[in-house]
Amino acid sequence: MSTWGIGAFDNDDAAQWAAKFDASSSVERVNVVRNALRVVLDRDHTAEEFAAVAAATTVASSLPGGPLLAPDYGPDRHLIEQFRASDDLPDLAVRALNRIKGAKSEWSGLWNRAGSLDDAVAVIDAIIDELELRTVLPEYVALSA
Numbered sequence: 001m002s003t004w005g006i007g008a009f010d011n012d013d014a015a016q017w018a019a020k021f022d023a024s025s026s027v028e029r030v031n032v033v034r035n036a037l038r039v040v041l042d043r044d045h046t047a048e049e050f051a052a053v054a055a056a057t058t059v060a061s062s063l064p065g066g067p068l069l070a071p072d073y074g075p076d077r078h079l080i081e082q083f084r085a086s087d088d089l090p091d092l093a094v095r096a097l098n099r100i101k102g103a104k105s106e107w108s109g110l111w112n113r114a115g116s117l118d119d120a121v122a123v124i125d126a127i128i129d130e131l132e133l134r135t136v137l138p139e140y141v142a143l144s145a
Contacts, residue, residue: 003050006111006120008127009073013047014054021058021075029079030086033058037089037096049100049107053124056093059085060127063134090135097124097131 003011009018017036024032036055039048058075061068062083074080100107101124111120 003110006116006123008053008057008123011050013050015073017051017054018058018073018075021055022079026082029083030089033085033089034092037092040096040099041092044104047106049105052096052100053107053127056097056131057127058083059089059093060130060134063090063131066130066134090131094128094131097128100124 008014017032021029021032033055036048036051039046040052054074058080060066061074061080062085068077068080099105101121102108107120108117111117
């Protein structure tokens with residue numbers, strides 16, 4: 001795998017996942033995202049962790065008010081804007097990202113060996129923050145109204 005930066009889409013696996021997302025029908029996209037996240041939660045030491053980061057980033061970008069977190073190598077901007085994440089995806093994405101940034105993941109090991117683990121974890125934490133903000137905020141607004 002080729003990696004050129006710490007961003008969610010700065011590697012071949014994520015770019016390939018984005019191409020798969022783009023090529024899928026609008027109905028299939030939810031499962032493309034869900035499958036990328038589930039594989040990380042269902043298996044240890046999987047090479048699909050970079051694709052799961054891409055999937056989680058796509059979920060965060062698709063939520064109401066979410067910033068576009070996918071640059072040139074990510075999914076097509078218009079497809080992200082049209083994508084409607086099912087209710088389970090934000091929580092699934094947070095759980096997958098927390099597992100990915102754990103000390104035993106392949107992802108963490110690669111970034112640790114590269115001397116960039118703290119910077120890479122900061123990217124993951126920013127995605128988690130967006131997911132939590134976009135999913136907790138509507139509940140908070142409803143309670144305070």
